[in-house]
Amino acid sequence: MADYVVELKHVTKRFPGVIAMRDMHIQIKPGEIHGLIGENGAGKSTLIKVLTGVHVPEEGEIYVDGQKVSFANPVQAREAGIACVYQELNIVPMLPVVDNVFMGRKVTKPSGLLDYPRMHKEAHEALELLGHPEVDTHTECGKLGMGLQQMVEIAKAVSIKAKLLIMDEPTSSLGEQEVKQLMTTVRKLRDEGIAILFVSHKLEELFELCDRVTVMRDGEHILTEEMSTMTNDRLIQAMVGRSLENQFPKEFGTRGPCMLEVKHLKELGVLKDVSFKAYGGEILAFAGLVGAGRTETMRALFGADKIDGGEIYINGKLVSNKNPGQSIRNGIAFLTEDRKGQGLVLSESVKMNLILANMKRFKRALLLDHPKIEKNSQEMISTLRIKTPSSNEICAQLSGGNQQKVVIGKWINCDAQIYIFDEPTRGIDVGAKIEVYNVMNQLVKEGKCVIMVSSELPEVLGMSDRVIVMREGRVMAEIDRDSDHFDQESIMKAAWGGAIA
């Protein structure tokens, strides 16, 4: 048996005019969980695509079980035992679990027809191995939660007897509980002798789960080390190529008047009773598990969903935010967690997205004032440091961090007083994160009211002045930055339903 289940040597992948991966090498041992980390654009996706046969590298060698191989297409990589669970799941929600597990593969009877009894049995065995024997293979996949849908995807890999399972940002859309389940499953697979390449942005997960870690930067291999000898700071330093003094550049504003007050907000089956106050000049964070009702609270007060009761006061005045348009006129901006689905029109230009929420401001008589729009977008591009070739660039072409800045610019153009940031740094790299934090700092200093929904506790603790913890549609706790309970432990306790002394 070879030392490494998969090994890359001196692999280089070029695209017209750009080298996406340069002289890359990586060795993955059987039965290890190997972390892979790097900023956006560091070449992680290229590495994954080379391993799965999507890209064919120009130079270098790939070894599987010590045998030199070359993949001309994804099918060959799959046959060699390399499987990948992508961030966006390849699940057909209308089809039952069994068909999803056997997608692109079949088990037939001698007659040539599909052998469903055997397929069900095999699918069930695969799920059992993953620790989920409770999943009925007849269920439509769309009816399962995200976590279980992912298990179906992993079952797909297991059922082809994969030697190496690549997981690309597998926890990004999972709740806390589901992440725990996933980790248990991943460890189980490791114990079965399957190697896992675990790609993640979340350092805590890597520390908790991985045996070794590889860092990439600018398409190159930076280091591979045992996780046990690694530190947080060294990992970040390797990733960004410079040491980050502070991941959370918190600056303090002065707390102003109460700008937003929510009283007894209710939404059937989602929000039971939510009341809170938010002040100008402070960052109010909402913590809690996924599904605790944080995003739902924000959507309800923004008028994106109908409410079944409750009152909203802005600057002491009762308002009715029946739809997003009304809320925007009342001074609320809402950066949604789903940037591509709800924040941007990807097919439109940077310019047009920047004025999307307030076209009125850019009108002269009946027509749009194009010179004014251009001037505004130039200002936004320079103040928010949006990296784009021009204001006419289509938003789909920008990186995640720059897309997020465009959304922020859109709301700044609305002259909003209350800014709701829902998971503002999800899926963007470390450098861009800091720039987003700086925007929040700037808003707070201008006396604006900032509300931040975040599932990242370090971010909550690093940036907020006050934390509200939610659980099952209710406010469980409110913790001030000065309080003794302003720590990870207390927040988690409240999120899980415990009382804070």
Next chain:
Amino acid sequence: MNNTKKKSSVGDLLMKLGPLLVLALLFIIFTIALPGRFLKVANLMNVLKQTSVNCLIASGMLLALITAGIDLSVGYNAILATCTIGVMMQNGITNPFILILCAILVSTLCGFINGTLYTRLDLPHPYVSTLGMKFVIWGVALLITHSQTIGFSNKGIDAVLWIGKATIFSFGFPVCFILVIIFYILFHIFLNHTALGRQIYCVGGNPEAARMSGIRSKDVLTIVYTISGFMCGIAGVVLAGRLNTANTASAATFDTDAIAACIIGGASFRGGKGTIWGTLLGALLIATIRNGLNLFSAGNDIQYIVIGLVIIVAVTIDVFRGKFEANARKMAAASK
């Protein structure tokens, strides 16, 4: 950096002019193959006349396509406008203003119903509402005309027919195409220089993001189908003069011709893109092919085959254009 940018924009321009190049090529072929018959002022004016109704209908269809929708009721909606004129005329109304106004109102109302059904009943796709309305409108048109063809000649409504029939200048420029030019300029301004116009693109690109930005997506969509209905009304008025009759059987290919014009002109079923000038080129291309093949005395059979192939080729070019642009971007990013 500058260099690549320049190169890519030249290539880009060439690709954007694709339909124009095809049109030019067709012109050259027809001119050579049909000496003295195709490249004649009278014939070219004929092409413009023949394409007018399609141009007017296609402009509304374009809006629907930009919002990732479709309006399948356009053909019978235009015919209904013509029939409205016919039925009112039979009932003794000959005032051209009243006739035109009523025809346009009826079609606009149908468009409004299309949009309302789609947005307020939360139907899954406008295919459903407009397909349903296509049959309803067809039935209504048959109902009010008692399934009879209504002749317009010498009935005292020549002022209405003038729009579709008349020509001006010594070389006989059709009035109906002047109408097309006016409306296309208005559409260009509307789509590019008004907030509502840009919102149509945004709703087409991502309705949820538009809603979360305070745009009333449903209202925008309703307006889109209402405008489409309005343009059908205008087309119906022109049709009265062009055909000299109100005949429910003449709507056969209006909807597919309009869709074809938009698609050849760069619109996409996925929404978010398409321009009015592209649509004009698409419509002219179709009319030129029909005209040229007619002069070859090719029948409908051949015409349909050729137009079908042109649609497929045009969209294929568009797909390649997308890939080409993506590649050019990669190069530009790499050389930075």
